[in-house]
Amino acid sequence: MSLSGPNKLARSAWLSDRARESIAAYVFLLPWLIGFVFITLGPILASLALSFTNFSGSLERMQWVGLDNYIRMFTSDRAYWGSVRVTLLYVFVSVPIMLAFALAVAVVLNRGLRFLGIYRTIFYLPSLLGTSVAIAVLWRYVFGQYGLINQLLGLFGIEGFSYIGDPRSALQTIMVLNVWTFGAPMVIFLAGLRQIPAQIYEAATLDGANAWQRFWSITLPSLSPLVLFNGVLSMIGGFQAFTQVYVISDGSGGPAGSTMFYTLLLYQRAFTQLQLGYASAMAWVLLLFIGVVTAVLFLSAKYWVHYGEGR
Amino acid sequence: MTNPAASRSQRSVAAPRRDTWSHIPEGMRPILAHTALISACFVMIYPLLWLTASAFREPAAIFTSPGLWPGEHFTLENFVTGWQGLGFVGFSTFFANSLIVAGLSVVGNVFACALAGYAFARLNFPFRRTLFALMMGTIMLPLHALLIPQYILFSSLGWLDTFLPLVVPKFLATEAFFVFLFVQFFRTIPGELTDAARIDGCGHFQIFWRIFVPLALPAMATTAAFSFIWAWNDFLHPLIYLNSPQNYTVTVGLSLFLDATSESNYGAMFAMSLVSLLPVVGFFLSFQKLLVAGIATTGMK
Numbered sequence: 053m054s055l056s057g058p059n060k061l062a063r064s065a066w067l068s069d070r071a072r073e074s075i076a077a078y079v080f081l082l083p084w085l086i087g088f089v090f091i092t093l094g095p096i097l098a099s100l101a102l103s104f105t106n107f108s109g110s111l112e113r114m115q116w117v118g119l120d121n122y123i124r125m126f127t128s129d130r131a132y133w134g135s136v137r138v139t140l141l142y143v144f145v146s147v148p149i150m151l152a153f154a155l156a157v158a159v160v161l162n163r164g165l166r167f168l169g170i171y172r173t174i175f176y177l178p179s180l181l182g183t184s185v186a187i188a189v190l191w192r193y194v195f196g197q198y199g200l201i202n203q204l205l206g207l208f209g210i211e212g213f214s215y216i217g218d219p220r221s222a223l224q225t226i227m228v229l230n231v232w233t234f235g236a237p238m239v240i241f242l243a244g245l246r247q248i249p250a251q252i253y254e255a256a257t258l259d260g261a262n263a264w265q266r267f268w269s270i271t272l273p274s275l276s277p278l279v280l281f282n283g284v285l286s287m288i289g290g291f292q293a294f295t296q297v298y299v300i301s302d303g304s305g306g307p308a309g310s311t312m313f314y315t316l317l318l319y320q321r322a323f324t325q326l327q328l329g330y331a332s333a334m335a336w337v338l339l340l341f342i343g344v345v346t347a348v349l350f351l352s353a354k355y356w357v358h359y360g361e362g363r
Numbered sequence: 364m365t366n367p368a369a370s371r372s373q374r375s376v377a378a379p380r381r382d383t384w385s386h387i388p389e390g391m392r393p394i395l396a397h398t399a400l401i402s403a404c405f406v407m408i409y410p411l412l413w414l415t416a417s418a419f420r421e422p423a424a425i426f427t428s429p430g431l432w433p434g435e436h437f438t439l440e441n442f443v444t445g446w447q448g449l450g451f452v453g454f455s456t457f458f459a460n461s462l463i464v465a466g467l468s469v470v471g472n473v474f475a476c477a478l479a480g481y482a483f484a485r486l487n488f489p490f491r492r493t494l495f496a497l498m499m500g501t502i503m504l505p506l507h508a509l510l511i512p513q514y515i516l517f518s519s520l521g522w523l524d525t526f527l528p529l530v531v532p533k534f535l536a537t538e539a540f541f542v543f544l545f546v547q548f549f550r551t552i553p554g555e556l557t558d559a560a561r562i563d564g565c566g567h568f569q570i571f572w573r574i575f576v577p578l579a580l581p582a583m584a585t586t587a588a589f590s591f592i593w594a595w596n597d598f599l600h601p602l603i604y605l606n607s608p609q610n611y612t613v614t615v616g617l618s619l620f621l622d623a624t625s626e627s628n629y630g631a632m633f634a635m636s637l638v639s640l641l642p643v644v645g646f647f648l649s650f651q652k653l654l655v656a657g658i659a660t661t662g663m664k
Contacts, residue, residue, distance in 0.1 A: 070487070076567035077488035084479035084498070084542065087535025092501050095512035102511065157403065165396055173651060174404045180647055181411075184596045185614040186636035189621055190414050193426075193629070200413050203429035232407065239655055284503075292505050295598040299618055315507055322511055323603060332511050339508040346503060 096339075103333035108326045121333035131309065131317055132334075138223060139314040143290035146227035151282055154234040158241035159271065172242070176235035187229070188299035192216055195225040216300060219310035226311060229296055237282040244278040245271070276357040284349055291342055294319070314338060418442070418637040422630035438630075442638070445631030448616065449623055452608045454635055457616035461595055464529050464612055465642075468594035469587045471533030472541050476586060477579060479536045480545020481571050485557070495546075501539045506599070514603060528604045529597070529612075533590070541586045548582035549575060581653055588650040592643050613639045 067075075078085070103121055107114045125132050157175060161168055181187050194200040197214035205212045215221040248270065256266050272279075294315045297305070305312030305320075314334070322331035416433055417425045424436035448454045482488070483495050517528040536542055552575065560570050598614040605611055608619060617639055621632060647654065 073486055073567065074488040077482040077486035077491075080478045080482035080486065080567075080571070081488075081494070082478075083475040083534060084536035087475070087532060087537045088497065088501070090516070091513060091532050091535055091537050092504070092509060093497075095509040095516070096504070098512035098515075099508060157400075160396055160400065163393075163396060165393060165400075167397075171400050171404060172655065173648075174408055176651075176655065177411075177644070177647060178407060180592055180643055181596075181640060183598075184640065184643065185598055185617045186414075186639045189617065189632060189636045190410055193417075193633075194410050194413070198426035200410065200429055203426070207429065288503055288505065292507065295596075295614075298598070298602075299621070302622070318507055319599075323514075328511050328515075335505075335508040335511065338505055342503070342505055 099332040099335055102329050103336050105329040107329040107332070109328065114329075117329070121330045122337075124330065125333060125337065131305075131312060134309050135305075135312045135314045135317040138310065138312055139291065142223060142227060142230070142293065142313065143287055146230040147283070147286045147290050149227075150231045150234045150286060151237055151279065153231060154237035154282065155241050155275070155279075157234070158238045158245055159267070161238075161242060162245040172235075172239065176239055179233040179236040182229060182233035183293075183295050185295060185299050188296045191225060191229055191296070192300055195221075217307055219306075219308040222301070222307055222310045226293070226296055226300060230290065230293070237286060240278055240282055241275060244275050248274045273358045277359060280349060280353055280357050284346055287345065287349075288342055291315075291338065414633060414637055418630070418634040420630065420633075422628060425629050425633065441628075441630035441634035444628065445620075445635040445638075448620060448635075449608065452611070452616075454613070454616065454638070456609060457611050457613045460526070460610060460616075461612040461614075461642075464526050464601075465591045465594040467526070467530040468533045469590045471530060472536070472538055472590040473583050473586050475534050475536035476538070476541035477545050477576070477583065478571075479542045480582075481549055481575055483542065484546045484549035485575075486567065498539050498542055501537075502543065510599075510603070517604065523604060524606045524610055525604075526610070529594070529600055533594075538590070538593075541590070544586060545579065545582055548579055552578055581656070584650060585653045585656070588646050588654055591646050595643055 104116060104118060105114050106117050106120075161171055165171075178187075192199075195215040196202075197212075197217065199215075201215065202212035215225050252270055253266055256270055261269065292315060293313060297311050297313045297316050298319070301307075301311045301316075303316070303320075305316050315338075318331050318334045318338070321327045321334065412431050413429070416428075416431045418441055419433045419437055419439070420428065420441075421436045421438050422441070424433075428436070446454045448457065479498070483491070483498070513528070517523065520527075522528050522531075532538075556574055557570050560574055565573065596614065597612075598618070601612045601615045602618075605615060608616070611619065617635060620635060624631065
């Protein structure tokens with residue numbers, strides 16, 4: 053530090069404090085800036101450009117095809133709309149159920165019970181494991197013909213079927229897996245519940261509000277910013293579900309396309325059929341769709357999200 | 364203003380109200396809540412417990428026993444055969460690869476995200492607001508929108524079938540969640556500390572290194588734990604970038620193993636699935652306070 057004193061004086065002679073701070077900031081930001089330009093922004097723009105080509109791995113044979121990829125996607129790719137349907141069902145059914153579980157368990161845990169830490173640990177653990185290959189493997193055996201579920205049903209004399217192998221139920225098993233990971237939003241709700249002053253509840257109770265009324269008129273409005281936050285994050289995560297689907301369906305999206313998620317179709321088109329231009333178009337449609345849904349959620353916020361009385 | 368005793372007595376004389384819980388005696392409510400919670404926990408972790416029990420069972424007994432105690436069918440054989448993997452490449456290789464990838468991801472994320480987080484949280488510079496908004500925007504980007512050009516980029520650099528595509532982006536702070544975590548953390552450090560250091564003649568780098576880094580240990584541990592778990596669980600990127608089984612991480616190795624042998628050896632499959640989860644569970648249990656605090660502030664999974 054004895055060296056830096058005079059050194060600093062020498063430097064400040066030709067650079068203002070503000071200029072030096074800006075230079076330092078960009079040095080700190082350098083790794084992120086490089087990553088942002090080359091690994092995030094560049095690829096996003098490149099995939100937009102690729103989506104108008106028939107790129108399949110060799111630049112020499114690449115041709116500009118205009119909107120062909122988008123036209124093919126919307127009109128003639130048979131698997132496409134099926135994958136859209138499966139993905140939308142998955143996201144818009146399993147995410148709300150997951151959030152409802154997260155909220156319900158958080159409210160129960162917030163009643164000042166003992167062993168809160170232990171419960172929280174157990175409920176949270178699945179959300180760290182939920183996207184691993186091992187859990188997807190486990191799911192195949194839990195919901196298979198001779199799996200855990202059917203063994204348990206067998207104890208009551210009920211004969212089940214292979215839930216993974218049946219097109220009517222395969223998607224539902226993957227939804228159950230998503231709901232199983234409700235621990236992460238639960239922890240966020242729990243942190244939010246701690247912020248609600250107890251006096252509000254006491255005042256409401258004095259006014260004769262029952263538990264149900266207190267939940268609807270105090271708890272839910274106070275947590276609404278977190279509902280929005282968890283909703284957006286879980287939705288974006290849901291649209292990107294891949295590992296579970298790939299492992300549970302052996303990469304096929306079967307049975308009968310019932311688990312052909314958008315991401316899995318994109319992966320097949322890109323990396324098994326090398327239709328990289330077409331898959332880029334699929335990626336951009338996904339990006340735009342997520343952007344629109346997120347924007348709608350944020351715009352709708354003014355009708356249902358309450359940001360305290362202060363503003 | 365509220366005296367708890369007073370308010371409680373007031374509450375009990377409050378006008379008749381239809382409270383959902385009111386017909387249940389006061390002392391019974393925690394017992395009911397605990398019963399419900401314990402049952403819910405049990406249902407939640409039953410699959411994990413069954414996985415553990417099955418890993419220690421003779422394969423022939425796995426699909427006839429929904430219970431949790433291996434009993435007479437107890438065996439360690441599944442771990443022995445499973446660990447050998449596909450013969451020419453075993454799980455020791457997959458584990459070593461995953462450890463290298465996850466370890467380097469931890470180092471990269473902590474290093475690069477702490478630097479970027481510090482700049483966004485504590486320094487003034489041109490385009491700060493714009494860059495911060497862009498950084499936050501990247502949190503919401505679906506990774507599939509980046510996948511194909513990244514693949515083309517890394518393959519043209521000759522990085523296919525190496526760990527570089529999995530690790531180098533971490534050293535460039537592409538997981539913006541962690542940058543945000545550091546921003547949130549650094550914002551809470553009082554300005555007096557930096558003012559004092561500046562008067563003592565510290566430059567920006569010394570202030571970062573001597574004041575912020577030592578104080579940021581909780582944020583670093585959170586970043587480290589999540590980075591490790593995410594990198595360990597990552598399946599899509601190793602699937603795309605790694606071609607030879609010798610380079611496979613545990614997730615791709617497990618999926619290969621599933622295709623190759625599971626129909627003949629369920630036991631080994633269960634045993635290796637269990638083993639592959641242990642590092643994640645271990646990291647979680649040792650860092651759980653920090654992880655829970657981390658998700659509470661930034662909303663990570």
